[in-house]
Amino acid sequence: xxxxxxxxxxxxxxxxxxxxxxxxxxxxxxxxxxxxxxxxxxxxxxxxxxxxxxxxxxxxxxxxxxxxxxxxxxxxxxxxxxxxxxxxxxxxxxxxxxxxxxxxxxxxxxxxxxxxxxxxxxxxxxxxxxx
Amino acid sequence: xxxxxxxxxxxxxxxxxxxxxxxxxxxxxxxxxxxxxxxxxxxxxxxxxxxxxxxxxxxxxxxxxx
Numbered sequence: 001x002x003x004x005x006x007x008x009x010x011x012x013x014x015x016x017x018x019x020x021x022x023x024x025x026x027x028x029x030x031x032x033x034x035x036x037x038x039x040x041x042x043x044x045x046x047x048x049x050x051x052x053x054x055x056x057x058x059x060x061x062x063x064x065x066x067x068x069x070x071x072x073x074x075x076x077x078x079x080x081x082x083x084x085x086x087x088x089x090x091x092x093x094x095x096x097x098x099x100x101x102x103x104x105x106x107x108x109x110x111x112x113x114x115x116x117x118x119x120x121x122x123x124x125x126x127x128x129x130x131x
Numbered sequence: 132x133x134x135x136x137x138x139x140x141x142x143x144x145x146x147x148x149x150x151x152x153x154x155x156x157x158x159x160x161x162x163x164x165x166x167x168x169x170x171x172x173x174x175x176x177x178x179x180x181x182x183x184x185x186x187x188x189x190x191x192x193x194x195x196x197x
Contacts, residue, residue: 005148005165005172013170074170097144104146104168105137111164125139130132 010093012100013074017107018052021099025088027054038065038078048078059087066092098125105129135161 012018022030035049041056041064050067052075059066063083068075077093088095105127109116114131133153139146146169150161166172 005150005162005169005175009170009173010144011170014168017168094142094144097146098139098141101137101139101144101146104165107168108135108161108164112161123140123142125137125141127137127139128134129137130134 009073010097011071011074011076012068012096014104014107015052015075017100017103018068018075020103021096022054024099024103025092025095027058029058030054036067038067040064040080050078051075059083063087101125102127133157 012021019030022028031053032051034051036051036053038046038048038050038053039056040046041062046064048067048069050069052068054066056063056065063086064080066083066087067078069078077096079087079092084090084092102125105116108114109129109131112129112131114129117128117130119126119128134151136149136151137146138148148165150158153161162175
């Protein structure tokens with residue numbers, strides 16, 4: 001049996017793996033709670049709330065808070081257009097998605113008691129899990 | 132040996148996975164696990180191998196008695 005699945009949406013289904021992915025890309029400190037307020041770079045409250053928040057102090061002096069709000073499909077990022085362009089050289093979302101994907105692979109490997117072989121081909125990461 | 136091949140495009144973070152060599156409900160278990168961790172896939176495509184294995188009909192031969 002053989003199947004292909006693709007996941008293009010920017011949503012993070014698993015709470016624990018999202019926190020681990022944030023740590024992997026350099027943001028180990030995140031607040032967790034319900035309807036946490038988000039603040040802009042001048043300390044101004046923003047209209048959105050989130051369940052996971054990386055405060056601007058841990059991102060950069062000109063940054064806003066970055067949040068993740070819970071939706072039926074998982075945690076969706078709330079990030080300003082400015083921060084999308086500047087945080088991690090404008091690669092915050094791609095790097096977080098990549099780190100989350102790698103966390104997912106390790107979780108699958110653990111649950112299936114398998115082994116993983118990782119290869120890097122240019123910009124593409126290929127990981128084979130055998131079990 | 133069954134295997135799952137994950138491909139991550141690090142420029143976008145988009146993930147693709149290919150489940151190979153797993154027969155019957157075991158494949159669906161892997162797909163369920165992927166959905167649990169990654170959400171609903173945008174595309175899900177059974178390959179030729181999948182079609183071949185899932186459409187094999189059992190053959191029953193009548194025994195002659197006497």
